[in-house]
Amino acid sequence: MKNITSMPLLPLEFYLQKDAVALSEQLLGKVLCTKINGTLTSGIICETEAYAGIEDKASHAYGDRRTARTETMYQEGGISYVYLCYGIHHLFNVVCNLKDIPHAVLIRGILPLQGVRTILERRGKRILNTQSCIGPGKMSQALGISIELNGVSLTGNKVWIEDLGLTPEPEQIIVSKRIGIDYAEEDANLPYRFEAFNFSS
DNA sequence: CGTACGATCTGCT
């Protein structure tokens, strides 16, 4: 039996008092896990994007647009924000910061860790390659994430994030502008996308 | 109520 200090589960506090940009970087190397119908799948987070609240023209919450959909982002951090994109893809975000501050981090890619058989089935593939779970739609499909997980706690038993002690070297983190947000005008160029593919423990 | 469009992926050319 492991003692409490060795629990890999990231605690609620990890998601609070922290903006989306900081969290985006800190999530690299963490392990995103889901348990869907009793099946565990997981992967190392290798690509993220920050959506930084009401001032960020790329965010659904830009201009303090508080609607039925964005309400999830306005809740206290430590929950998921899942929405349907292009009518097809369920994109998964980590809500952070405090209540009424709608910051979230889009998880854009993982390196598969557990449940690879299930991941391949969900993705409709025979073999794994480096791109299998890179891309927010592919990532969510791989982990079986759908709209049903919108607003659920990240310290519960459906979806959660673990810290196994893997960290990228700071100089190996690739920072660039976000993908697919040309409508965001000048904010489209903000350096809010983070990638890392080498981790050490 | 109508309509435009999107934090994307895939397969075909």
Add this chain to the structure above:
DNA sequence: GCAGATCGTACGA
């Protein structure tokens, strides 16, 4: 490189 898929959300009439 590009079109098509596919539907909930947001917003204006």
